[in-house]
Amino acid sequence: MDIKKELTEGFSKYFGGSADGARFFFSPGRVNLIGEHTDYNGGHVFPCALTMGSYAIVKKRDDKKIRFVSLNFENAGISESNLDDIQYVKKNGWANYLIGVVWAFAEAGYTIDQGFDLAMWGNIPSGAGLSSSASIEVLMGTILKTMYSIPVDMVAVAKFGQKSENDFCGMNCGIMDQFAVAMGKKDNAIFLDTADLSYEYAPIKLSDAKIMITNSHVKHSLVDSAYNDRRRESTNALKALQTKLSINGLGDLTEDEFEANKSLISDPVELKRAKHAVYENQRTIKAVAALKNNDIESFGKLMNASHVSLRDDYEVSCPEVDKLVEIEWSVPGVIGSRITGGGFGGCTVSIVKNDALENFKKTVLSEYKKACGIDAEIYEAEIGDGARELV
Ligand code: GLA
DSSP: OOOHHHHHHHHHHHHOSOOOOOOEEEEEEEEEEESOOOOTTOOOEEEEEEEEEEEEEEEOOSSSEEEEEETTTTTOOOEEETTTTTOOOOOGTTTTHHHHHHHHHHHHOOOSSEEEEEEEESSTTSSSSSHHHHHHHHHHHHHHHHEEEEEEEOOHHHHHHHHHIIIIOOOOOHHHHHHHHHOBBEEEEEETEEEEOOOOOOOEOSSEEEEEEEEEEETTTTTTHHHHHHHHHHHHHHHHHTTTOOOOSSOOHHHHHHHHHGGOOOOHHHHHHHHHHHHHHHHHHHHHHHHHHHOOHHHHHHHHHHHHHHHHOOOOOHHHHHHHHHHHSSSSTTTEEEEEOSSSSSEEEEEEEEHHHHHHHHHHHHHHHHSSSSEEEEEEEOOOOOOOEOO
16 A cells, blocks of 8 residues: 555545645554553553554645544544644544644644644554554654754653643553654664653564564453553552652662552552552563563563553453463463553563464464454564654
């Protein structure tokens, strides 16, 4: 498929007039290898950008209208806002993520004073834990930075994306997704400390294994509100610990420090949430160290432990994904497997030996169908670069 051509035709069809002079942009999705629900707890994460993502062509207008169309949701037609009066309007649907980024730039003093028409299309399955929303937020930020010559770096673009999602769209996400999408690097994962946004790239060179993503095709409702609940519960646990400890986030604690002080948390649910955040952060640090030592087996074991903790302590999995992971664990040649992303459905990420791949695909698809009656979908994760203008 020639994406630029499709977008050019879609642009003319919906907005009328020619797309001559329009510019072409891409922003990836991401998969998180380990470090889940640690990013708003001041912990570490280890995501990588994917080659699948969102594409847009954009052309400036002579007035202050900003208009959006997605070739993925053609029935939704054009969403529209005006630079003089940017507001969250429910019927703008998916476009609110982008409109919120324009708003976030303006809030930071970078006012955009010339409108645009934007046509987009993407191939990230939505609601699957692969950051389709961060992808389109960072796409918008990259477009504004580039086409309006706004002097900000890609970390700032990531932050504007998060602000759009938090304060415009009402989802209290952390910074991981937008950071991974904005700062991604081909064949590398990003080891990010969300406490201070320091990061390093870690090459993912698996000579005899592949990273596989399995979409459970389950999407539970109320994901945003359940996510916001988890965030509140872990913040409450942090506050309880802060009555004695001088820490800024749960990511500041080792397992031993947590065990020695956990009696400060009286609520049993908040205690479980905090335990996950502390142990998951430590698992992430250990996993990256293992990878540096080419110890992929240890990396896999930490992935498995991450799943158990997300299932039992953080309670962000669901029966279908638990079943899927259980099947994946049972396949010979699977080094590790876990739910990835925000949770409550979505995808798993697994590391699978090359010579086990065919059996992995066959067994996972058939056993999952047998157990849950759902067709899963399996993709190989190709790690790509972050958001950018294309020619
Ligand atoms: C979602 C959020 C991220 C992060 C993950 C869980 O993807 O957007 O900020 O919290 O969930 O790790």
